[in-house]
Amino acid sequence: MKLDLVIKELHRSENELAHVLLRLSERHKTDHETYHVARDLVRWCHDHVRELARIGEDYGLKLDAEPAGESTVAERVREKAAEWLGRRKEPGLLLLADLRHLYRVASGVSLDWELLAQAAQGARRKELLELAERCHPQTLRQVRWANARLKESATQALVS
Amino acid sequence: MPRVDRIAEPWGTRTPYGAGDEWPVRVDRFLQEGVREEDVERWAQSASILHSNGDALDIAVSDGRIVGVRGRAADRVNRGRLGPKDLYGWQANHSPDRLTRPLVRENGRLVEADWDTAMERVAGRAKELLDEQGPSALAFYTTGQLFLEEYYTLGLIAHGGIGTNHVDGNTRLCTATAAAALKESFGSDGQPGSYADVDHADVIALYGHNVAETQTVLWARILDRLAGPNPPALICVDPRETPAARAATVHLANRPGTNVALMNGLLHEIIANGWIDEDYLRDHVVGFEELRERVADCPAEEAARICDVPVGRLREAARLIGTADRLLSTVLQGFYQSHQATAASVQVNNVHLVRGMLGRPGCGVLQMNGQPTAQNTRECGADGDLPGFRNWSNDAHVAELARIWNVDQLAIPHYSPPTHAMQMFRYIEEGSIRFLYVSGTNPAVSMPELHRIRSILAQERLFLVVQDIFLSETAELADVVLPAATWGEKTGTFTNADRTVHLSEKAVDPPGEARPDLDIFLDFARRLDLRDKDGAPLVKWSDPEGAFEGWKECSRGRPCDYSGLSYEKLRGGSGVQWPCDDAHPDGTERLYADGAFWSAPEVCEDYGRDLVTGAPLSPTEYKALNPDGKAVAKAAEYIPPHEPPDDEFPFALTTGRTLYHFHTRTKTARAPQLQRAAPEVWVEMSAADAERLGFAEGDLLEVATRRGGVQARLRVGGIRDGVVFLPFHYGYWDRPDAYDPEKGPDKGMGRAANEATVTDWDPVSKQPLFKTAAARVSLVERGRGLPAPAPTTTASRPAGPEGAVPATSGGAEAEAEESVAASGGAR
Known part of the structure; x- marks a missing residue:
């Protein structure tokens, strides 16, 4: 049984995704929709981290239920830098690069949830399967958001 | 004829009526001091342009000037009544500070110029940027106060001629959520209900809609029902004690930003009590199971806690809504301009879907509009939609539009939804949009966070054109200012919030060299030498009626079908509700009467979006969700607002x-x-x-x-x-x-x-x-x-004892005449 490995990896990757979303929002504070929605979506990662830590106990894991924190000083510096850069054209390309990265990380998390759901089914772990069924759709929505923002932002950034 | 100070009494004299009766006629009239009815040389037919209610009126003309207005008794919208803004607002047309000549910026200052000079600057800069960067450099920001013919022409010029995706109106600020909520639930924009539903409803629920102030004549209709036999119960959701809240059976003053929680709580109660129409849900709706699951974790107590309202009051509202025989719901800015705007407004649609209350007298939803002609920006493709409620991500729709316009399909940008206003300002901020053509609106005051907006508009690298009737705060920042004619000085049509189309005739000449917006747009198109794919001029018309005929073809077969209308048909009598075609020559009072929606994948205007992230659904996802063209009950989770009060900003x-x-x-x-x-x-x-x-x-x-x-x-x-x-x-x-x-x-x-x-x-x-x-x-x-x-x-209204603050009044100068037909009314 390697269920604990999958849970542990998901706990790590959800924390990473939260970090990527927060970084994205700070670096693109002047792109207001990106800023606000990214922060809304961090909530889902944090919920997942908590749930994974709780269920991890059943598999002998001691995972931190508190989502990995961000240094608020670094956060503010990045937000300020974003404001200064707001009048330049380069942030358009930077946004594309960051959204592309987000898409890849979120897709990775989505795959991890698929692995967990497969394992839970094989091991007949109902509670674990339910967790995957509850959380995975939210990860998929995060993936689709990254994809949609990329599509919407690409043309102006690339043709202007 | 009784004279009433309509500043002191904005809704005028009561004409009570009962459920199912016809709303009595009351004709309101206001003429300039010293002008008598017999002095009026001519009455020009029109409708109000200072709110979205669409009150039909006639403009009194004497000696080449507007001297007053009179409500049109025959019209279905107002039955002769006018609101204070209708009665007095026309005087602005004659202001001495109207713009009468074009202005151009010289050495940092705006100076008068002739039309040729001003238009050459506008067209010249547009051509330069098209050569240098292409259409992505140009953007158009219009209003909710021009006429249908002008929006359609602007949409054609921008989308079909120049080929830019950056076209929106300030209707983004007032009505975008109405359109979005209707698309999410019913597959396409289009107001389901009718104002006449007020005549039949036994429960009226107002969600963030201060109707007494935003649509005074609609509120007069509700007041007349309240004063008559069998009055409806009123539910009001608003943090302020509006006139509607004071008249309400239940007033819910929820914490700002918690509308989704409130709606989920109401839906929870309605579903848990079994106040639902199972047959309707089975035959006409997809998504109900997901909605049921979503609201299951939002019982009344939880909703009341989040919203900070008494749980008993929330339950009472749910009971009234859940047991209504004829439920009318209206929604406006308290939902549209608040956190989770679309998600909350969609839940109001969901109430009607679970109760099976659509398309019958008294059973309607009115997702209201803010501005008078906001409806037309949505229909005509001047506000971030394609004309005729066409779907930008459906290639067949774009191909059809290309055929009507006789342009190449690729010439119409449809790689993503048309750029919305807030994003346009972001592109201007970062410098990729360098030409902004503003018509009839004032973003330097109306947009959020003004220091940012001013700094964006004032940028040296932006070429700003402002077409307006006064030197607004925005016009003062412009490179070229174009003086426009306004309501009463040009002919055209516009459509109100319940799909009623009115004709507005030219009554007087515009001042000085001011020109109708349509003429200015046509001039711009000529100077850019915009052509169709056969080399003929792109815009085929040269006057409003020609534009209207063009629009009729563009709208044919679409939900907003105008093909059965004409200027001739709109002259005299009442306004007409679209769709109006060969099968419905007198228009259509209510949409979705038979539970049939414009939501089939090949028909719908939009495939919908994720209500939290805003990500659009793909065509494939939509086809799987709604293959048979039913209504979509779309659930949404509550998310806390982004800027809650804290210690520093309480x-x-x-x-x-x-x-x-x-x-x-x-x-x-x-x-x-x-x-x-x-x-x-x-x-x-x-x-x-x-x-x-x-x-x-x-x-x-x-x-x-x-x-x-x-x-x-x-x-x-x-x-x-x-x-x-x-x-x-x-x-x-x-x-x-x-x-x-x-x-x-x-x-x-x-x-x-x-x-x-x-x-x-x-x-x-x-x-x-x-x-x-x-x-x-x-x-x-x-x-x-x-x-x-x-x-x-x-x-x-002040909170203290009556009389502590002197009551607002208009005095003799504000006395308007009211004539109530036959049985009369009591004040």
Whole structure:
């Protein structure tokens, strides 16, 4: 049984995704929709981290239920830098690069949830399967958001 | 004929009627001092242009001037009634400070020029940028106050001719969520209900809709029902004690930003009590199971806790809604401009889907509009939609449009939804949009976070064109100012919030060299030499009626079908509701009567979006969700607002309208009766908050957020504790000294509420949020015994004992005539 490995990896990757979303929002504070929605979506990662830590106990894991924190000083510096850069054209390309990265990380998390759901089914772990069924759709929505923002932002950034 | 001061009595004399009866006629009339009925040489048919209700009226003309107005008794919308803005607003047409000549910027200053010079500058810069960067450099930002013919022509020029994706209207600020909510639930835009549903409803629910002030004649209709036999029960969701809240059976003043939680709580109660129409859900709706699951974890207690409303009151509202025989719901800015705007508005549609209450007399949803012709920007493709409610991500729809316009399909940008206004300003900020053509609106006062907007518009690298009737705050920043004709000075049509199309005839000539917006757009197209794919001129018409005929073809077969209408048909009699085609020559009162929707994958205007992230669904996803064209019951989870009050900024700031003004007061401040009724900005706060902080009526306060602030006199009024309200109408054209960049937080202190608002928008409708910002309030100086300059007749009614603040009145100058047919009415 390697269920604990999958849970542990998901706990790590959800924390990473939260970090990527927060970084994205700070670096693109002047792109207001990106800023606000990214922060809304961090909530889902944090919920997942908590749930994974709780269920991890059943598999002998001691995972931190508190989502990995961000240094608020670094956060503010990045937000300020974003404001200064707001009048330049380069942030358009930077946004594309960051959204592309987000898409890849979120897709990775989505795959991890698929692995967990497969394992839970094989091991007949109902509670674990339910967790995957509850959380995975939210990860998929995060993936689709990254994809949609990329599509919407690409043309102006690339043709202007 | 009775004379009534319609400033003091905005809704006029009551004409009570009972359920199912016809609303009695009452004809309102106001003529300029000294003008008698027999002096009027001519009456020109029109409708009101200062709100979205669409009150039909005739313009009185004498000696080449407008001298008054009279309601049209035959019209289905108002049955002769007019609101205060209709009665007095027309006087602005004759203001001495109308723009009468084009202006161009020379050495930093705007100077008069002839039309040829001004238009050559506009077209010249557009051509330069098209050569240098292409269509992505050009953007168009229009309004909710032009005519259908003008929007359609502008949409054709921008989308089909220039090929830019950057076309939107300031209707983004007022009506985008109405459109988005209708698309999500019914697959396409299109108002399901009719104003006549007021005549039949036994329960009317008003969601964030201060109808008494935004649509005064619709409120008069409701008041007449309330005064008659078998009056409807009223439910009002609003943080302020609006006139509707005072008349309500149940008033829910929920915490700002919690509308989704409130709606989920109501839906939970309705579903849990079995007040649902299982047959309707089975036959006509997809998505109900997901909705049921979603609201299962939001019982009344939980919703009441999040919203901070008494749980008993929430349950009572749910019972009234759940047991209504004929339920009418209306929605406006309290939902549209608040956190999770579309998600909340969609839940109102869901109430009607689970109750099976659509398309029958009294059973309707009215997702309202803010501005008079907002409906037409949505239909004609001037506001971030394609014309005729066509789907930008359906290639067949784009191909059809290309065929109608005779252009190559690739010439019409459809790689993503048309750029919304807030994103356009972002592109201007970063420098990739370098030409902005603003028509008939004033973003320098109406957009959120004004210090940012001003700095964006003032950029040297931006070429700004402003087409308007006055030198607005925005026009002052322009490179070229084009003087336009307005309502009463040009002919065209427009459509109100319940799909009623009205013709508005030219009554008088525009002042000086001012020209109709349509003529200016046509001139622009000629100078750019825009052609179709056969080399013929792209725009095939040269007058309003020609544009209307063109639009009829474009709308044929689509939900907003105008093909059965003509100028001739609209002359005389009543306005007509679309769709109006061969099969429905008299128009259509209610949509979705048989549970049939325009939502089949090949028909729908939109495949929908994720209500939290705003990500569009793919065609494949939509086909799987809704293969048979049913309505979609779309669930949404509550998400806390982005800027909740905290220790430093303990108040929730909400902004809004007053009855006596429209938008940034360019017209209403120039009508003396309206201006005197609400002459200056004020701030509202509850009696409990004022007492706690030691403030009194008339004290001068500073209301500041992290963006900026406003100084305003305090009205101690009926508003939820912890919430402050600022009217957004007041800018700087009549008080240029009112902004001080040195004062206030760090971005300056002014008079416009939008100094303080936040740049944040609903990810689905892209409508900016004006109802949730955190603010702090401090005393600047004590009052001098004078009350705040706020009306007492409206939501800003003072909280103290009656008579403590002198009542708002208009005096003899505001006396209008009212004539009630036959049985008469009681005041």
